[in-house]
Amino acid sequence: MQQPLLVMQGVSKSFPGVKALTNVDIRLRRGEIHALMGQNGAGKSTLIKVLTGVYEMDSGQVELNGRPVSIQSPKDAQALGISTVYQEVNLCPNLSVAENLLIGRQPRRPNQAIDWRLLNHRAEELLERLHIQLDVTKPLSEFSVAIQQMVAIARAVDISSGLLILDEPTSSLDQREVQELFRIMRKLRDEGMAIVFVTHFMDQVYEVSDRITVLRNGELVGEYLTAELPRIQLISSMIGREWKDEPHTGKSSDQGASEVWLSASGLGRTGGVEPFDMTIRKGEVLGLAGLLGSGRTEIAKLLFGIDRADQGAITINHEVMRSMFPSKAIEHGMAFCPEERKVEGIVGELSVRENIVLALQAKRGFLRFLPLRKQQEIAEHYKKLLGIKASSIEQRMDQLSGGNQQKAILARWLATEPKLLILDEPTRGIDVGSKAEIRKLIMSLAAQGMTIVMITSEWEEMVGCCDRIMVLRDRQVIGELSGDDIREQRIMEIIAEGGERDEQLQQQVG
Amino acid sequence: MKLPLKINSSNITILATIVLFICLFAVGSIFFTGFFAPQVFLNLFVDNAYLIIVATGMAFVIITGGIDLSVAAMIALVSVLSAELLKAGVPPVAVIFGVLVLGIIFGFLQGYVICKFHIHPWIVTLGGMFLARGVSFLISTESIVIDNPVYRTISNAKIPLIGSSTISVSVIIALVTVAAAIYVSRYTAFGRNVYAIGGNERSASLMGLPVMTTKVAVYTLSGFTSALGGIVFTFYMLSGYGLHLMGGEMDAIAACVIGGILLTGGFGYLLGPMLGVLSTGVIQTIIMFQGSLSSWWTKIVIGFLLFAFIVLQRVIVSRKERRPVSQKLKRNRTQKTEIPV
Amino acid sequence: GCGGQTPAPAAAPAAPATTKEAPAPTDNKKLVVGFSQIGAESGWRGAETASIQETAKNDPTIELKFSDAQQKQENQIKAIRTFIAQKVDVIAMAPVVETGWEAVLTEAKNAKIPVILVDRNIDKKNEDLYTTFIGSDFVLEGQNAAKAMVEHLGGKGNIVELEGTVGASAAVDRKKGFDDEIKKHPDIKIVKSQSGDFNRATGKQVMEAILKSPEGKNIQGVYAHNDDMALGAIQAIEEAGKKPGSDIKIVSIDGIKEAFEAIKAGKLNTVVECNPLLGPQLFQAAKDLKAGKQLDKWIKSNEEVFSGQKAIDALPNRKY
Amino acid sequence: MNSYSSRWGELTRSKLFWPSVGLLLLMVFNFFFTPGFFEISIQNGHLYGSLIDILNRGTPLIIIALGMTLVIAKEGIDISVGSILAIAASLAAYLMQQHVPFGLALLAGLAAGLLCGLWNGYLVARLKIQPMIATLILLTVGRGIAQLISGGQIITISNPAYRFVGGGYVLGIPFAVILAAVLFILLYLLMRRTALGLFLESVGANRVSSAYAGIHSTRIMTLVYVISGFCAALAGIIISSNITGADSNNAGLWIELDAILAVVIGGTSMRGGRFYLGGTVLGALFIQALSTTIYTLGVPPESVMVVKAVVVIAVSLMQSDAFRSMFRNGLRSRTRKKVLAHEAAS
Ligand SMILES: Nc1ncnc2c1ncn2[C@@H]1O[C@H](COP(=O)(O)OP(=O)(O)OP(=O)(O)O)[C@@H](O)[C@H]1O
Ligand SMILES: Nc1ncnc2c1ncn2[C@@H]1O[C@H](COP(=O)(O)OP(=O)(O)OP(=O)(O)O)[C@@H](O)[C@H]1O
């Protein structure tokens, strides 16, 4: 048998109070896509960080090509041909896209000066391979997380020369981008590279991976060939008990009668979304569908007052509002679970408890202080309800695994008991088991009368949950679906048609 | 490919600073006789050459998100040390070389302690500041005259420019420093790493950039420029004195900030510090030409002008930031909208 | 308070001019004097500034260009450059430090503008770069203080020296003059010497600490480089339950009004005057220069040593 | 053994631990090298001794550092405290000289501090000027205003009530110390018994997230500068009262550096976020104790700076986990503890 490219043996890693990895083995072979699976907090990211020298392991060995290596830093890892996309996008927001792609190995002129022209050109080429076109001289911060993630992937792909590690690269990508990524991954695999792939999407695992390693609570469960491992069994081995694939719970279907809770007329922002109208009824689940950068997040931010609308007005419960800002929105019973959890969601330095009570406390005002006892109660309640895996509610937020951070943010907003809950990619990075739980929770909240606006790139999830769907394209609302029309196929059609209509429009104008 | 003159969000501060500088100079010229003269303008460089050098070095530190409070004290130390060594008969070349090495070592040590032990640069360099001043007092509490002929020649050398106006050797050194800094920041890997670290240190490290080395290098560089600034300052003063430039580090920081360098790191052009120095310099010149302010009104007016300058700068910059971006965005993201089915 | 809001009138009687009234400049153009002041670090300097500004204001033949250097030599150099650019008739300055003036004063010399130094001198090597120096001798002040101290102690005792800001020329010279003089008296020992930064709060704090140190428990005299520190020290001594002025003799320099009041109250023994009211002398010198007179290299300001009844008598006339 | 070492670990991780150790070491040093340092007697009916001096002289620094702690927690900095202090003292003294009643003058001084803080807050929170440069403006202007008020002279204070603020004693304890204690308790309650502390830490750690959670970050930011201004004003009144004179030229010069140092020694990170009021008090006391020690010991004036530098660097090294672990591992083996700089520092 061919010698594996990389072998990790007996890897253990513990943080104060947590044993993140216990005696884990993994072997990665050339020409293979290897999925690393496990629940939130199982230790996947930690394993990757240990491998790439971000953390020092407590014990264990790494062998590359049969020779023991000691990787002390991401720099060492890169030098050994290991390139990584970490779970949270790790790029420099102030640098241009091109630089982010090529920093550390910029093309030089003969006199050793950085050749900017060539650099930008190369960057464009790199992105072209992923079928992305954008102005690479713009700072990265001007682009959405999705684009940032694509840039990170493009960078890693370009650097990699033996092993490529992708920690939840697809969490904020839409299907089309995912396909692009898979195409590249397959190509690299066929060229003989080893690829580690972490995701919580079962479909994707079965679509691209050849082999699966499952972790549970920091321990190795086993290594399987993808083809030989049925889905149910995979999930069961991840969660450590039998798993029944429950059918989606039916959605509340009595929305027609309920009254309008919020409506927006002609709401828009120059440079953001084109003016649009929308009505949201009490107790309904409204979906915003669209491709990356279609303006879904923008709409949510306008509704919640994070971006100021420069035209139009919002009416909540018949009360017209000219301006909106977060604390006002919260006061009126809105809640917004943002997309970029690292920047907009978590307060890393604070504890899980403080993160959870933050919005509720802000809503109450600083004087009506929640006593510690009460805070603990709330935090413990949601920790249990959402299955947040943390050593205690006093653990620092940034020490939680990605999925658990996401759950804590969700908890923060649920704690405010909102009337309208806006969820922007709420299940990003959340494992299969929890995802189903959360979906169930959302549905039951809606059934109890909570209104929900949901943005998700998983159309299946959207179709499964929503009573009504607004479709966006190029920052315009271009259609609406409800009732039986809600099908993935229809969404795609509308987006595609909208495209034609737009082109026709442009032709007429031009 | 792209004209450097294109106004965008990153160089707008620089442009605003230049515009405001010209306005201030114009105001001075209108109100005071003798103000509108080449020499008055050149004196801004002559009198501030050392500050330009120091601020430029400090800018690298600030761009990484750090700070160096020891620069002014370092200048004082260099001046005292130079004076004392020259008095002892050490050849000038050796003195210059020696203090430069001292600056490099000093900066390196500060950087090493900051990075290795993860202590905030404010504290470490504050310690450095006390240390440098303290050592210069230990060497001599009195001010020492430098009458070394080489130093005096350099100090008195006047390089004629337009008409009868002249600049000093120090100005050349300062301009070369600025030019070198601009080049380094833009065209070397080190320079780009500095920006990356300022943007997000953790990301930079995960991207495999040599974060620790770069940070240490940046403090070393600042140590070097403050020693160089010290030499230039010594030429300027021809004296060594432990109390020289008390509070000068604030001037350097202010120059950086006025020149558009963000103290939180990651943003700014290396031309900025020089513009910042010139701007505060012209404010001071106006005050001096005015010539009837009492001591306290001097402070108030300087502060007020500084305030007006910064506010105007912000107004210009935020105007620009608020411009609609829709058109540009459309061009940015012309993604094909075919759907994989 | 000595009425800081109403600065001393121009022709202060306490500040006699050393040269006779000279005729006003022949042409009716005003005599333009550029004065570069160090800053406003103390009441003493404030009084000096006020004296100069008021004198100029009350003299129609004079136009004063005043520039405050905020304690920075660089600013003083810039100010002098500016004066040269403005083509003033006379440049006057109170140099913040002795050294570092060669370049800029040479420029002034080349521009044929005479330079007058006020209250502090510059390095002897550069004597040819200024025309005259008006002011006092810090070393001499230190010596005078020492003599007074010796007298108060009867030639025997332990003393504490409160120094000014480390490195400041006033501190360096006042220490030198004092210490050298004290050395002549073997029974007098300076047991502690610490910087009080020329200000009252630090002076008090330092004295407090010293009084609690083993040496500090047996001291008979305190010498402060300026009045402010002495006033702070007096408070510290009182709080320690001792009597300033009798248990512990106190000598200080400057002669601000509060110091005289302290003498009157018996808490301070001697103050060596260092006169800040130099305005009249300065402009007299400037006019003399313009009239082509030859000036002494050093015009001493009129200064005395005050103790006891002499101080009490002088109190009503103190201007600052 | 294991539980012992884990409890030890917990203790050393407490933010109050290292400043306490620093202070303790200084005290131990004094115990051996400064005879009489620990003597406390009764003099004129009040406590008297070096330790009392440290408390008494330390109060202005403690008060300012408390305000500074909040500003730094918000990821800001306030270098104008020295000037605010001078304004407040000069204004109060000037008004009393003009025969304004004591209470009114005192209020005016404090109000001036609040106003200065409001100004700083406005520049930073509304105009979004970088904190250091925003407060640099007031650093310059404020000193000028103070001198303008006093005419550059020291205004002597004769009002006995005013003198009591910084020089009086209650039951033998300096009144200023009681004031500082009250302020500490008030701030502590304000921060820890209302949600302000939580909001402040949240804004300091991640401003965007906090705004999304509905916290008015501009209000919080303004508030901390106002508190800092108030603290500075109070410190100014205490200092001027103590020396019975408002010195607009020198009062509070460079105190911002000491205050920031105290905050950092006290365990609050200059990157904002978590703050420790208790730690700040310890830090300020440490700095004051160092000064008092230096004065009592008779360190030659020209070496004072060097001594301070060495102690400051030593204390911050002691606080550094990386430094200590280097020692520990150096004794055992050469297994380097490797954590990314970012994480260890935070
Ligand atoms: N720096 C840290 N300090 C303390 N605990 C940590 C730290 N980083 C991770 N952990 C803990 O280690 C465990 C494993 O986390 P890890 O991030 O590896 O999970 P994961 O499998 O990647 O989960 P997810 O799917 O949610 O990303 C978690 O319980 C987490 O709380
Ligand atoms: N102020 C701005 N300047 C430049 N670009 C901006 C600005 N605001 C938003 N954008 C860009 O416009 C797009 C906004 O899309 P938005 O985030 O609303 O889309 P979305 O449908 O939510 O897509 P995603 O799945 O990426 O979240 C993003 O690509 C973002 O980079």
Ligand SMILES: [Mg+2]
């Ligand atoms: Mg993970």
Ligand SMILES: [Mg+2]
């Ligand atoms: Mg989005």
